[in-house]
Amino acid sequence: MVQQQKELRKQAQELLLKYDLRKTGCRVDVLELFLQNPFALSHSDLEKLLGDDYDRVTLYRTLYSFKEQGLVHSINDVSGSVKYALCKEACSLHQHHDNHIHFNCNSCGQTFCLDEVLIPATALPDGYQIERLHFSAQGVCKYCNTAT
Ligand SMILES: [Zn+2]
Numbered sequence: 376m377v378q379q380q381k382e383l384r385k386q387a388q389e390l391l392l393k394y395d396l397r398k399t400g401c402r403v404d405v406l407e408l409f410l411q412n413p414f415a416l417s418h419s420d421l422e423k424l425l426g427d428d429y430d431r432v433t434l435y436r437t438l439y440s441f442k443e444q445g446l447v448h449s450i451n452d453v454s455g456s457v458k459y460a461l462c463k464e465a466c467s468l469h470q471h472h473d474n475h476i477h478f479n480c481n482s483c484g485q486t487f488c489l490d491e492v493l494i495p496a497t498a499l500p501d502g503y504q505i506e507r508l509h510f511s512a513q514g515v516c517k518y519c520n521t522a523t
């Protein structure tokens with residue numbers, strides 16, 4: 376358990392280095408939470424998990440810098456709340472390529488990135504230019520499916 380925690384911390388620190396982000400306590404802690412959880416986390420999820428360690432502004436800035444550097448992407452989930460999830464290799468500074476489907480579980484309410492399921496290419500009428508395409512599916516996730 377302790378070893379696992381150390382491993383997570385190391386992983387988080389390496390990611391910060393890779394994405395050119397200065398190491399701060401809040402960044403490391405938030406990143407650990409993203410690495411630990413298979414689903415996307417909202418601002419209030421993170422607040423709850425972190426307890427009173429950091430104020431809202433610090434957390435907000437942390438998420439903002441992660442998003443700017445291409446480390447996390449935001450997801451508008453079906454309930455209208457914004458969640459964040461780790462990006463895969465393809466993203467970089469100001470350049471997000473998160474063209475995968477997001478899955479909202481009706482049972483646990485979590486949102487998952489289905490990185491391997493890409494949004495199909497969409498042809499639009501002349502004159503329309505896509506900047507971002509949202510594609511989300513609803514159903515029961517694999518964790519809820521195996522729990523029963
Ligand atoms: Zn991204």
Ligand SMILES: [Zn+2]
Nearest residue numbers: 480483516519
């Ligand atoms: Zn679920």
Ligand SMILES: [Zn+2]
Nearest residue numbers: 460473477488
């Ligand atoms: Zn995603």
